[in-house]
Amino acid sequence: MRAFYGTHLANGFMLGTAQYPSPAILSDAFQRSGASVATVSLRRESGQDRAGQDFWALIQNLGVHILPNTAGCHTVKEAVTTAHMAREIFGTKWIKLEVIGEEDTLQPDVFGLTEAARILSDDGFQVFPYTTEDLVVAGKLVDAGCEVLMPWGAPIGSGQGLNNLFGLRAMRAHFPDIPLVVDAGIGLPSHAVQAMELGYDAVLLNTAVAKAGDPAQMAQAFAAAITAGQMAHAADPMEARDMAAPSTPLLGKAFLS
Amino acid sequence: MKLQLNGATVLSKATTLAQLLDENNYGAATVATAVNGTFVPATLRAEHTLSDGDQIEVLAPMQGG
Numbered sequence: 001m002r003a004f005y006g007t008h009l010a011n012g013f014m015l016g017t018a019q020y021p022s023p024a025i026l027s028d029a030f031q032r033s034g035a036s037v038a039t040v041s042l043r044r045e046s047g048q049d050r051a052g053q054d055f056w057a058l059i060q061n062l063g064v065h066i067l068p069n070t071a072g073c074h075t076v077k078e079a080v081t082t083a084h085m086a087r088e089i090f091g092t093k094w095i096k097l098e099v100i101g102e103e104d105t106l107q108p109d110v111f112g113l114t115e116a117a118r119i120l121s122d123d124g125f126q127v128f129p130y131t132t133e134d135l136v137v138a139g140k141l142v143d144a145g146c147e148v149l150m151p152w153g154a155p156i157g158s159g160q161g162l163n164n165l166f167g168l169r170a171m172r173a174h175f176p177d178i179p180l181v182v183d184a185g186i187g188l189p190s191h192a193v194q195a196m197e198l199g200y201d202a203v204l205l206n207t208a209v210a211k212a213g214d215p216a217q218m219a220q221a222f223a224a225a226i227t228a229g230q231m232a233h234a235a236d237p238m239e240a241r242d243m244a245a246p247s248t249p250l251l252g253k254a255f256l257s
Numbered sequence: 258m259k260l261q262l263n264g265a266t267v268l269s270k271a272t273t274l275a276q277l278l279d280e281n282n283y284g285a286a287t288v289a290t291a292v293n294g295t296f297v298p299a300t301l302r303a304e305h306t307l308s309d310g311d312q313i314e315v316l317a318p319m320q321g322g
Contacts, residue, residue, distance in 0.1 A: 016322030018320060038318065040321045041321025044263040045263075045315050047281040048282060049316075051317075052287070052317025059318065084289075085291060088298060252280050
C-alpha cells in the first residue's frame with residue numbers, strides 16, 4: 001500500500017465515528033473492524049455538559065490514526081479556520097478537507113476545495129481532499145500540494161456504491177503514485193471490494209457501518225472485504241472478455257454422439 | 258459587555274478570551290477557539306482582548322465521518 005504522507009497504514013480501512021447507536025457500539029465496531037484511521041469533526045462545546053471531552057477520551061483509546069474533517073464547511077475561510085482549530089486540538093497535520101458546494105448531493109465545491117488545499121498545504125497541513133473523480137480537478141489538487149486524493153464513490157450517506165467505475169479506474173491510471181481513497185457513498189462490503197480491486201489504497205466510510213442493524217458485525221464484514229479486494233488486486237485479476245471461453249479442456253473429450 | 262458565545266448571547270465581565278472561557282466553565286477542557294471567524298490559538302487566548310459584539314466559537318472533538 002502507498003504511504004499517506006509518509007505514514008504506512010496497517011490496512012486500507014478508514015472508518016467514521018458518527019451516527020452510532022451508542023459510544024459502546026462505536027468502540028465495539030472499531031475493535032472488530034481493525035480500522036487504521038478514525039475520522040472526527042469539531043463542533044460547538046458547552047461549558048456545562050462538555051460532551052466533546054468524553055468523546056475525545058473514547059477516541060484516544062481506540063489506538064488509531066486520527067483524521068479530522070472540515071465537514072459542513074461551505075467556504076474556503078470556514079474550511080481553513082476549521083482546519084487550524086483541528087490541528088491544535090488533535091495534534092495532527094492531517095486534515096480531511098471538505099468544501100461543500102451543493103446541498104442535495106453534498107458535492108464538493110472543487111474550486112473552493114483547490115484554493116483551500118493550496119492555502120493549507122502551504123501552511124504545513126497534509127491535506128486529504130474530498131473531491132470528485134474529475135481528473136483535471138485532481139491534477140490541480142496535486143499541484144496545490146495534495147499527496148492524497150479522495151474521490152467520492154457516490155453522494156455522502158447514499159450507500160449507492162461506486163457510481164462511476166470508469167472515472168475511478170481512470171483516476172487510478174492517471175495517478176499511479178498517489179494514494180487514492182474512495183470516500184463517501186459506500187453502502188456494502190461489495191462496494192469496498194470493488195474499490196480495492198481497482199487498486200485503491202483505502203476506503204473511507206461511516207454510515208454503512210453505523211446505520212447497520214449490527215454495526216460491529218458490519219465493520220468486521222467490511223474489514224474482510226477490504227482485505228479481499230486488496231489481495232485480489234495484488235493477484236493481478238484476469239481480463240474480462242465478451243465471449244465464453246471453456247475452462248475445461250476439449251482435448252481428450254469422448255466422442256459420444 | 259455583550260458577546261455571542263457559540264451562537265448564544267452572553268453578558269460577560271471578561272476582557273480576554275481566556276477569562277471568558279474560565280467564566281463559562283471550560284476550565285482545562287480540550288477546546289479550540291475562534292473570534293469573529295478567525296482562529297485564536299490557545300497560547301494567545303490570555304492576550305486576546307474581547308470587544309462588545311464579538312462572536313466567539315468554542316469547539317471540541319465530535320463524531321464525524
